[in-house]
Amino acid sequence: MGRKNFYEIGPSEGYLREGSYLEVRRQINYRGDRADFKPFLDVPIKDLVKQLKASQAEEKKVFEEMKKAITAWDQHGAQTLLLQKAIEYLRTPEVTHTGNEWKRRKDGSWEISNLVYKMTFQIVRCGNEWKLTWELSYTAPGLSQGYWGYTRSPRERIEYEGSKKYKTLEGAQRYIQSKFDQYGSCFETLSPPVPAEAKDLFCVNGQLLQGYSLMPPSPQKEPVTLETLLDCLEDGDLVAAPPEKDAAPEPEPLLEEEQPAVLVPKPASAQTPPEVKQEREPPPARAARPAAKKTPLRKRNMAMAR
Numbered sequence: 001m002g003r004k005n006f007y008e009i010g011p012s013e014g015y016l017r018e019g020s021y022l023e024v025r026r027q028i029n030y031r032g033d034r035a036d037f038k039p040f041l042d043v044p045i046k047d048l049v050k051q052l053k054a055s056q057a058e059e060k061k062v063f064e065e066m067k068k069a070i071t072a073w074d075q076h077g078a079q080t081l082l083l084q085k086a087i088e089y090l091r092t093p094e095v096t097h098t099g100n101e102w103k104r105r106k107d108g109s110w111e112i113s114n115l116v117y118k119m120t121f122q123i124v125r126c127g128n129e130w131k132l133t134w135e136l137s138y139t140a141p142g143l144s145q146g147y148w149g150y151t152r153s154p155r156e157r158i159e160y161e162g163s164k165k166y167k168t169l170e171g172a173q174r175y176i177q178s179k180f181d182q183y184g185s186c187f188e189t190l191s192p193p194v195p196a197e198a199k200d201l202f203c204v205n206g207q208l209l210q211g212y213s214l215m216p217p218s219p220q221k222e223p224v225t226l227e228t229l230l231d232c233l234e235d236g237d238l239v240a241a242p243p244e245k246d247a248a249p250e251p252e253p254l255l256e257e258e259q260p261a262v263l264v265p266k267p268a269s270a271q272t273p274p275e276v277k278q279e280r281e282p283p284p285a286r287a288a289r290p291a292a293k294k295t296p297l298r299k300r301n302m303a304m305a306r
Helices: 045-091 169-182 196-202 226-232
Strands: 007-009 015-017 021-023 028-030 110-113 117-126 129-138 157-166
Antiparallel strands (some): 110 117
């Protein structure tokens, strides 16, 4: 049986995650009970130090060769990473939508949606009232795939109300119509421009998905200062102000009944939300109560007073 070495080599399989991570590790463990110092007893320490430095230099050569091999992996790993991200991008499914038409869902609510926006509402009866729940949100593809993790920003929901109650069904219907008129421009095309603050929701792996465009930034107006206005004036523009005249009395304000009505036009492309019909039957009419019997008037005492 051969003599055992004074060292042991640790696990050296290494680890590779394609396109992400590479690790090669080698470790030597010293076993003093198996070591033999007899060959070094008669050798001067200076010579042993020279041998030590020479052995360390050979180690460094091997290490440099390993780094060259790892550098060669960098290019292949980067190409693998790029291909992985591109395939994820191309495999992102297109979002399901209603094509800018109101459609009823299985739970009884109504939805209108396109590639960017989705609006839903539901009106249900609660006792003697009608409860309205509605929401406007983004229909960004890939939300269910979790490309943005748990800390994604911005928020998927734009506006939501879930506890509005009305005494009549017509009142709830009028309110949801007003909210749709407010956001009607969101449903004019199948792929409206994406706001800049919501860009990340429509990007996969840092790239805007195909079929989408960003909303152009609004032009910023330069602040107008007094110096800028004075520079635009010429010598003849400054005219002395005429003498003040007696100000005419201001007309009295109109009463609320006399105020003219201001009509706000609806967007041309805005659709009318579907009318919610009362599905429950009205309660049965109560039986009429029997007419009360009339009590005959007492006869007046026609006797003459004595």
